[in-house]
Amino acid sequence: QVQLVESGGGLVQAGGSLTLSCAASGRTFSSYAMGWFRQAPGKKREFVAAISGGARSLEYGDSVKGRFTISRDNTKNTAYLQMNSLKPEDTAVYYCAAVWKSGVRTTGREYDSWGQGTQVTVSS
Secondary structure, X not given: OOOEEEEOOEEEEOOOOEEEEEEEOOOOHHHEEEEEEEEOOOOOOEEEEEXXXXXXXXXXXXXXXXXXXXXXXXXXXXEEEEEOXXXXXXXXXXXXXXXXXXXXXXXXXXXXXXXXXXXXXXXO
16 A cells, blocks of 8 residues: 655635645555545545546546646656635545556545545635
């Protein structure tokens, strides 16, 4: 398994932007598909975005399409989630996840490794 550490969360006003980072350990980062999920209090975990190992395939959850962008830099073992036009309903703990040698996956149970999460709070 790969170790994942998220960063970049914080408090932002509605309409603002944040970029989350997910740093991974190990030398085979490019062999992992990466995903971002979020969970708000009292709600189920929600798929946000996913990217294949070579970044050729991307998927987004319906609620973030057109506002969020997932990317990765395999030379830095890091995945990113650029979040624009943030809304109060985007408030949640955001988790990155990794799955070995796979295409993009949109359900959490398909992922092998998870980070500890980073809080994103969007004020109205």
